[in-house]
Amino acid sequence: MGTEWLDTIVDARYDATARIVVLDLVSPDEVELPEFAAGAHVDVLVDGAAGLVRQYSLCGPPHERTRYRLAVLAETASRGGSLGMHRLRKGDRLRISLPRNRFGLSHEARRHLLVAGGIGITPLLAMAHALEASGAEYELHYCARSRADSAFLTELEHNPHIRLHFDDGPDEQRFRTATDIGPPDPETAIYVCGPGGFMDFVISAALEAGWRAEAIHKERFTPVQDATPKAAGGTFTVRLAKTGGEYEIKEGESILDVLLANDVDAPYSCQQGICGECIVRVLAGEPDHRDDILTDRERADGMFTPCSSRAHSPILELDL
Ligand code: FES
Structure with a gap:
């Protein structure tokens, strides 16, 4: 399930601090951008087709539809993402995903x-x-x-x-x-x-x-320590209910990586257990949750992140 990319243009850029750049993105066609709710983020294809994808929150007012505002900290241990964003100049093109939100405002709270x-x-x-x-x-x-x-x-x-x-x-x-x-x-x-x-x-x-x-x-913005599929965990089998495929997941491998390597059309984005894009339902087996986004209630409802989590049971059946 590939990401749907949206072309934008950097319409304004300023240094908010020595390490934070603020970027305003607009549509090249001068049309409104897709709606978003407060707390949403977008995936950004930092260096175009090379596939360096990073997630940044939308920090402008959600009612403002003509521009998206991002603020990016230059990470000292950057793997290229934040520094690539700092190099952007007014007029540069940037591809982003549609807004995604796992951090919305509670409708119940007063x-x-x-x-x-x-x-x-x-x-x-x-x-x-x-x-x-x-x-x-x-x-x-x-x-x-x-x-x-x-x-x-x-x-x-x-x-x-x-x-x-x-x-x-x-x-x-x-x-x-x-x-x-x-x-x-x-x-x-x-x-x-x-x-x-x-x-x-x-x-x-x-x-x-x-x-x-x-x-x-x-x-x-970063996974909790050791909350990764690389952390210890034995071999198990993932069974896909819809396609009928079965894949062995060895220690040090992530379920998502194995599925993608086998051309399974699975949704994903951050691959670090922090965005929620890969969430699928567990149909059978005992999950070993290692993400930091699912609530206890969501886990009890069978939700699972194949990018970061594993299985305690020999077989884990997913709704894929
Ligand atoms: S891809 Fe982001 S949580 Fe799995």
Whole structure:
């Protein structure tokens, strides 16, 4: 199931910080871009046909249909993706996927508590735009190393719903889970995005304070450590219910890689257990979940990520 690619043109580009570039993408035909909901991301074909695909959140207002806004941090350990994005100039073409969303706003919550660490501000900024437009009750906490490392300050600074926390700032503005997250509230949803260590810190503090796991929505840019098919796990067989194919998955192999190598038309994108594009249903067998996106309820409903997860049982039957 190949990705449907959309051609765009870089209409504006500016350096928000020394390491964050902001790119505005428009349609070459000057038509509206496909609709998206706050929290969505797009896959980006960074170097054209060479197939370097990266995921970036849409951080502009969701009601703005003439342009998509991305903000990209130059990763020090970049495998080429973020640096390729930083090289883009106004007028350059960029192919992106249709927006995808595994990090949407809760429809059940009355209040929304957004917690961003560094470049994790991107999906949460789109959420803040949407919540602002709908008049919903929300608070956004943006934690960054310093003012110089923070993007979008001019649009965030004077908004009474937004609190800025700088690591090098005075003590009284530091992010404190006890007061900034506070005690559990059944009507509030928490949304967390940022570097892995920051997210783990916020999520464990909220859980320790008694928040329900289902109230905490998260989006990671990198997989949790060891949550990969390369981590230990013995050989098992994957059986595909629709095609009838059977494939042996050896230690160190991912189910998705084996399926793709055998020309199975399976959906996928990030291949790291963080985007949700490859999710399929398990029909039989015992899954060994290693993703960081499925909720306990989704796992109980049989959902499974073949790019990152494995099997505890000798045979795993998938709805493919
Ligand atoms: S391809 Fe992204 S979670 Fe599997």
